Amino acid sequence: MTGMKDIEKTYELAKQRYAELGVDTEKAMEKLSSIAISLHCWQGDDVGGFDKAQETLGGGIMATGAYPGKARTADELRTDLEKTLSLIPGKHRLNLHAMYAETKGKVERNELSPEHFTTWIDWAKANGLGMDFNGSFFSHPKAESGFTLSSADEQVRRFWVEHGIVCRKIGAAMGKQLGTPCVTNLWIPDGYKDVPVDRKAPRQRLKQSLDEIFAQPMDRSCLLDAVECKLFGIGSESYVVGSHEFYLGYAIENKTLLCLDTGHFHPTEVVSDKISSVLTFLDEILLHVSRGIRWDSDHVVILSDELCAIAQQIVRGDYLQRVHIGLDFFDASINRIAAWVIGTRSMIKALLIALLEPVQMLREIELADNYTERLAMLEELKTMPFGAVWDYYCTKMEVPPAQTWLDEVKVYEKDVLAKRR
Numbered sequence: 001m002t003g004m005k006d007i008e009k010t011y012e013l014a015k016q017r018y019a020e021l022g023v024d025t026e027k028a029m030e031k032l033s034s035i036a037i038s039l040h041c042w043q044g045d046d047v048g049g050f051d052k053a054q055e056t057l058g059g060g061i062m063a064t065g066a067y068p069g070k071a072r073t074a075d076e077l078r079t080d081l082e083k084t085l086s087l088i089p090g091k092h093r094l095n096l097h098a099m100y101a102e103t104k105g106k107v108e109r110n111e112l113s114p115e116h117f118t119t120w121i122d123w124a125k126a127n128g129l130g131m132d133f134n135g136s137f138f139s140h141p142k143a144e145s146g147f148t149l150s151s152a153d154e155q156v157r158r159f160w161v162e163h164g165i166v167c168r169k170i171g172a173a174m175g176k177q178l179g180t181p182c183v184t185n186l187w188i189p190d191g192y193k194d195v196p197v198d199r200k201a202p203r204q205r206l207k208q209s210l211d212e213i214f215a216q217p218m219d220r221s222c223l224l225d226a227v228e229c230k231l232f233g234i235g236s237e238s239y240v241v242g243s244h245e246f247y248l249g250y251a252i253e254n255k256t257l258l259c260l261d262t263g264h265f266h267p268t269e270v271v272s273d274k275i276s277s278v279l280t281f282l283d284e285i286l287l288h289v290s291r292g293i294r295w296d297s298d299h300v301v302i303l304s305d306e307l308c309a310i311a312q313q314i315v316r317g318d319y320l321q322r323v324h325i326g327l328d329f330f331d332a333s334i335n336r337i338a339a340w341v342i343g344t345r346s347m348i349k350a351l352l353i354a355l356l357e358p359v360q361m362l363r364e365i366e367l368a369d370n371y372t373e374r375l376a377m378l379e380e381l382k383t384m385p386f387g388a389v390w391d392y393y394c395t396k397m398e399v400p401p402a403q404t405w406l407d408e409v410k411v412y413e414k415d416v417l418a419k420r421r
């Protein structure tokens with residue numbers, strides 16, 4: 001029953017159910033349509049990039065699987081992104097990594113400039129997308145030691161500081177040209193596999209490097225700096241220089257954004273609980289919504305309890321203007337376009353569910369210490385007909401409802417992806 005008439009009929013009934021709880025579904029959809037999700041370019045080619053500074057993915061992150069059809073060029077990646085975006089309701093953003101630069105001949109990462117991203121920026125403009133950006137401090141011979149900005153080798157450290165500096169200029173140019181601030185994120189892989197002696201010196205060097213990178217003040221209407229913390233990585237199990245405490249402190253002191261990646265914490269820790277804590281002290285944050293399974297495995301985001309909890313915290317806390325929602329997963333074992341679509345649609349669904357909550361009513365119940373009713377209501381809300389609102393929303397936004405998007409991916413796979421050999 002994915003025909004227009006059925007979807008409208010089902011929606012009308014759902015609308016009434018929500019109205020009984022005092023929830024206006026039209027308002028929820030209107031709000032939802034104003035939320036931009038930042039789609040990460042790196043799902044399309046397994047974090048390969050095009051500068052080919054190094055053949056294999058480095059930095060303690062890993063894309064597993066050999067599903068055919070990955071994008072081999074920037075043009076292919078853009079074509080894939082266009083297909084992906086046509087299957088996702090709303091207006092979104094592109095999150096690009098520095099190693100996706102398009103240069104004529106070799107340009108070192110410390111010599112990159114906005115001109116190497118002209119095609120990306122023009123494409124974003126043509127497609128009505130804002131852009132976000134990331135320095136690429138991995139998959140590079142100068143990152144092979146496992147240390148970049150915290151390296152004790154002054155030449156190596158300098159090189160990466162310069163990379164950080166040029167990335168901010170590139171981000172600012174993107175923000176300026178597209179008329180929306182470019183969140184420029186910094187994540188480094190630095191750390192030790194085994195128990196270190198000195199946990200202090202690398203952190204002091206990292207602080208110094210960051211101070212050098214962020215020395216030049218930038219117009220916040222063009223550029224927003226973010227720093228991303230992590231607990232451990234493959235090959236940095238015992239010690240990560242840029243830990244949560246480190247970057248939280250740095251972000252507060254220097255008024256940068258903090259990036260919380262949902263795969264970067266101990267498996268029993270949840271980002272949903274951190275949002276209201278860190279936003280008590282920070283103006284804005286960036287999320288890297290991912291799905292870790294046992295480790296930071298970067299599985300495709302699904303509509304999990306934690307995803308719903310994250311969306312609830314953003315909406316209940318009235319943080320939509322202060323939380324930048326980016327995605328960060330890379331699955332090479334399934335159709336890559338489907339991976340993007342599934343992950344992004346799940347994020348949007350979670351936000352819709354959160355926007356359909358009778359928040360005021362729930363708050364009053366809680367303030368009255370009525371915990372029986374709170375538990376009962378939270379459970380009942382889980383089976384409210386949000387799916388009917390979702391299908392209607394998709395149709396209204398002119399993208400395929402329910403599972404019908406998959407037909408289009410199958411056609412694209414046959415016509416485009418299968419021919420990439």
Ligand code: RNT
Nearest residue numbers: 042047061134187261328
């Ligand atoms: C790695 C970080 C980082 C990367 C991307 C490619 O653990 O999450 O954000 O995944 O920048």
Ligand code: ZN
Nearest residue numbers: 228261288328
């Ligand atoms: Zn991340």
